[in-house]
Amino acid sequence: MYATAPLIDVYDHSYLNRQINTVVNDHTGRTYPLLKDIPVLLHDRYMRGNNEKYSRLYNWIGGSYDFAEKVISKVMYGNQIAETRREIMSRTQIKNGDRILYVSIGTGMGLNYLPSDVDVSTLEITGVDISIGMLQKCSKNMKKWGIDAELINCCAEALPFEDNYFDAVFHVGGINFFTDKQAAIDEMVRVAKKGAHIMISDETESIVKDTDRKEAVRPPLAMIPFEMKNVALETFWKGRFYCITFQKPEPQHLTVFH
Ligand SMILES: C[S@@+](CC[C@H](N)C(=O)[O-])C[C@H]1O[C@@H](n2cnc3c(N)ncnc32)[C@H](O)[C@@H]1O
Numbered sequence: 001m002y003a004t005a006p007l008i009d010v011y012d013h014s015y016l017n018r019q020i021n022t023v024v025n026d027h028t029g030r031t032y033p034l035l036k037d038i039p040v041l042l043h044d045r046y047m048r049g050n051n052e053k054y055s056r057l058y059n060w061i062g063g064s065y066d067f068a069e070k071v072i073s074k075v076m077y078g079n080q081i082a083e084t085r086r087e088i089m090s091r092t093q094i095k096n097g098d099r100i101l102y103v104s105i106g107t108g109m110g111l112n113y114l115p116s117d118v119d120v121s122t123l124e125i126t127g128v129d130i131s132i133g134m135l136q137k138c139s140k141n142m143k144k145w146g147i148d149a150e151l152i153n154c155c156a157e158a159l160p161f162e163d164n165y166f167d168a169v170f171h172v173g174g175i176n177f178f179t180d181k182q183a184a185i186d187e188m189v190r191v192a193k194k195g196a197h198i199m200i201s202d203e204t205e206s207i208v209k210d211t212d213r214k215e216a217v218r219p220p221l222a223m224i225p226f227e228m229k230n231v232a233l234e235t236f237w238k239g240r241f242y243c244i245t246f247q248k249p250e251p252q253h254l255t256v257f258h
Contacts, residue, residue, distance in 0.1 A: 004150040007152070009028070009030065010154060012025070035132055035136075046183070047155065049179040051130055051157075054174070062107070084240070088199075088201045096118060099124040101166040104175075106131075106173070125147065125149035125150070126150045128154050129153065135151045156178060156183075157179065163190050166191055169196060171199070175220065181223055188200070189225055196248050224244065229247040
């Protein structure tokens, strides 16, 4: 059995105990279901607004998402989607042996585009997503591709992991329409180790498809906590995707207020 991240309760942050068909908080007695081995740890507070809408949409399209990407790539964009994915994943700064967290892993497609010097079998991979449909497809893909990954159904805004656990945390696609982007960014920072690299990428205003939205899409640069180091913003594929990278400060960089 490969190593997996210890799980915590998204409501009270007590450690959870994984059993055969359920996950239990021994402190409160609360139980959470396992659906085909995937713990369901969604936080009620964030299952509203866009999160409710998109979790339903992705549950519906989960099974055909990869096929749709393949067809769209072939018919409309040649190999540009693959190239963009490769460029974006190269910004994760993942190293062999790392514990990595992929926020909104979807069907796991991004894992095919890790930098070529990374040996995926050395990684402890955790993937989270709000859509159980996408995760079930991801689980099948992981088996097909021979990748060991722990998959968890949860909201990016309430991650069921302890503080300072992951060496690299990244997100590709989705954050533009999260119900609470600030909470999601704060959670990615909380679970990243000190010194860890964090990467956040999504579509720019030029190609977003959601016509219901009330405001323009902007890379959430202003939401990156001020103490983060080496904050950088890049765009890819003629400005269609943005990518924000930054580093959680090492202890000596943390500001102490008296
Ligand atoms: C455009 S897909 C991208 C999937 C994958 N990262 C990829 O690159 O193929 C967006 C994903 O974000 C997930 N998502 C949307 N809102 C979320 C939230 N609040 N927390 C976690 N995942 C979310 C969706 O379920 C979906 O799998």
